[in-house]
């Protein structure tokens with residue numbers, strides 16, 4: 185099947201018992217056993233079947249299978265959030281006493297997990313610029329158990345070379361894990377480019393409508409089987425959430441196309457505006473990662489960042505003057521969302537750290553929605569006129 189067909193039909197079939205075309209919601213915490221022996225057989229894994237939703241549910245299983253198909257992975261596991269999925273990778277692949285190497289530009293919540301949570305589990309994290317391959321080679325030590333990258337990265341849209349990182353990771357016998365939240369499998373499939381594991385915040389484009397928080401890990405059958413122990417962590421996705429993500433996924437292709445088209449128009453508008461200092465978007469030929477993005481992505485996505493002339497205060501005045509764009513964190517929703525990374529999504533970075541990695545005090549991040557682009561531009565324009 186081609187990608188658009190996989191997005192609609194992959195892993196989903198009419199319900200065999202009723203013929204329902206839309207997937208039924210299995211909103212149940214537990215499943216009845218035929219008798220005591222049946223329950224015992226399921227627990228001993230001698231027979232396949234559902235036991236308890238934290239350990240497996242038709243909606244979450246279907247979602248994991250569908251995402252694996254879309255990412256070109258063998259299997260998947262879904263979680264209550266993207267952050268839980270990332271933690272699952274860290275705990276399940278790196279583990280106590282070991283090290284993880286990652287980029288210094290990542291989502292602020294992942295950064296906080298790396299800085300505050302992982303040290304409590306005995307996992308250390310080394311953050312570097314993974315586009316500097318020499319530094320990357322030096323950062324990987326004998327106790328390093330995985331390389332984790334996010335591309336495009338939140339919030340500066342930094343592009344990291346997946347194929348090159350996979351080559352370096354494999355030369356050290358460690359896996360490459362890619363957070364593919366910004367691109368989605370519609371625009372970028374890291375496993376096809378050599379990565380071993382993909383993680384997602386399904387909260388974003390995959391669910392697409394800003395109505396559920398969820399996460400996923402996609403990889404080989406062997407890895408996913410090992411990571412099933414994470415069911416005992418308790419961060420399971422709920423059946424209705426999984427149903428919402430399955431429903432959202434059906435329109436992933438058309439939504440991402442529109443998000444990307446709208447973003448390109450907005451980038452042109454911002455680039456030409458006298459009150460905009462700099463625009464960060466991988467579709468711009470001036471973006472340092474443009475050539476790599478062109479190679480590893482089939483489109484540039486719906487997130488743009490930009491610096492407004494006048495820094496933090498001007499940025500604040502600008503977003504406060506918006507009428508249509510909603511001031512909110514998160515991204516990938518059908519609604520246009522706008523936020524100030526330094527004081528919101530990336531407030532876990534100190535001001536000095538922000539500056540060091542290129543998150544300027546006045547940087548604004550916009551997740552372009554699927555509204556008429558003229559209306560979004562008119563809103564941005566009237567707000568810029570006020571500063």
Ligand SMILES: Cc1ncc(COP(=O)(O)O)c(C=O)c1O
Nearest residue numbers: 265266267291338365385387398
């Ligand atoms: C790139 C990226 N990865 C992971 C996460 C965390 O996902 P969640 O909020 O679903 O825990 C986010 C959230 O914004 C993100 O932007």
